[in-house]
Amino acid sequence: MKFKRVLLKLSGEALAGDEKFGIEPHTIQEICAEIAEVAKSGIQVALVIGGGNIFRGVSASSKGMDRASADYMGMLATVINALAVQDALEKAGVHTRVMTAITMREVAEPYIRRRAIRHLEKGRIVICAAGTGNPYFTTDTAAALRAMELKADAILKATKVDGVYDKDPLKYSDAKKFDALTYIEVLQRRLKVMDSTAISMCMDNELPIIVFNLFEKGNIFKVCKGDMVGTIVRGN
Numbered sequence: 001m002k003f004k005r006v007l008l009k010l011s012g013e014a015l016a017g018d019e020k021f022g023i024e025p026h027t028i029q030e031i032c033a034e035i036a037e038v039a040k041s042g043i044q045v046a047l048v049i050g051g052g053n054i055f056r057g058v059s060a061s062s063k064g065m066d067r068a069s070a071d072y073m074g075m076l077a078t079v080i081n082a083l084a085v086q087d088a089l090e091k092a093g094v095h096t097r098v099m100t101a102i103t104m105r106e107v108a109e110p111y112i113r114r115r116a117i118r119h120l121e122k123g124r125i126v127i128c129a130a131g132t133g134n135p136y137f138t139t140d141t142a143a144a145l146r147a148m149e150l151k152a153d154a155i156l157k158a159t160k161v162d163g164v165y166d167k168d169p170l171k172y173s174d175a176k177k178f179d180a181l182t183y184i185e186v187l188q189r190r191l192k193v194m195d196s197t198a199i200s201m202c203m204d205n206e207l208p209i210i211v212f213n214l215f216e217k218g219n220i221f222k223v224c225k226g227d228m229v230g231t232i233v234r235g236n
Contacts, residue, residue, distance in 0.1 A: 002226050005044040005120060007147035008035065008156045009140065009194075012050035012081055014214055022053060023081070028088045034220045035125065036092035043224050044120040046150050047127045048143040049085060051077030057135075071135035075102055078139060082129035083107065095124040101133030101142075113149050120150065140194040144201040155207060156223050157194060158214035163231035164193055181233045193233055202233070209233040 014031065017024030039045050057074035061067040082098045089096045097119045098108035108129065109115070116126050131142040147155045161169055162177070166189070169175040183203035186193050193199065193211055202209055212219050212230030222229045 003043060003153040003224050005046070005150065005152050006038075006154055006156050006224055007046045007048060007143055007150065007152040008158060008220070009143040010047065010049045010085075010158050010214070012053035012077065014053075014158065014160070015049070015081055015084065016053040023084050025088075028084055029091075031214065032085060032088035032092050034218070036089055036094045038221050038224050039094045039123065039125050041221070041224075042123075044123070045125045046116070046120060046146060046152060047082075047085065047125065048139055048146055049078055049081045049127065049129065050139040051075070051081060053077075054080055058138075068135040071131075071137075072102075075130040075133070078131060079104065079108065079129045082127045086127055089125055095122075096127060097124050098127045098129055101128070101130040116150055126150075137197070138195050140198040141201070144194070144198040144207070147207055148201065148205050152207070155194075155202065155209045156220070157209055157211045158220070159211055160213065160215065162213040162216065162229075164191055164211050164233070166191070178231050179228070181231060182236055183233060186233055193231075199233075203235070206235055 015023050015028055017027030051074045054077035055073050057070035060070040079100055086096045086098050099111040099116055100108045101111050103110045119126050128146045131139050132145055143155055164178050165175040167175045183199055186199050210223050210230055210232050212223055219229055
């Protein structure tokens, strides 16, 4: 099964590479070269990028900052990441549009669903920035929302590990990897695939989620082609 349209969810931390903070240009170039290869093959690609490499709203609110203010700051961080990824993608030879849920016309288009779909149909990569535009919702939830609005065939959740495990494989050598899971299993086991709101939305709309290792070369293209990579989360 080859997907025709996908939504790729990238964490902000992925853009920092080996650094603990900020944007690492070489890492972004490598990631975007793979995404460009997918787009050039004819698969329509939308992106949602986190902002954790610049600012984490949840972390700031736990330290006393107003949650809504912290979340808005996090949304702005995702716009910075989106512009960096746009630059790298266009240097890789693909047309790209950044569309933001918070209006900032000088740097990006406002997110309009029909316009975003038209961009995808014309072969442009659409980067959906600023989350949902509302506080208290994560970029995971934004990814689920945008994937459904844009009629994506699947959410591709790019991570640092090669799928979903019963516990952190970076800490526990006996961690067990799952090849497939149902949405209910993810929720009941409290597995850290995406937050529970995002999982529930995907379950209600039968949208599959594929979790895979972003840093293994060629994985993005393999997932889009339908190869068995990582862990798939779906209905029964």
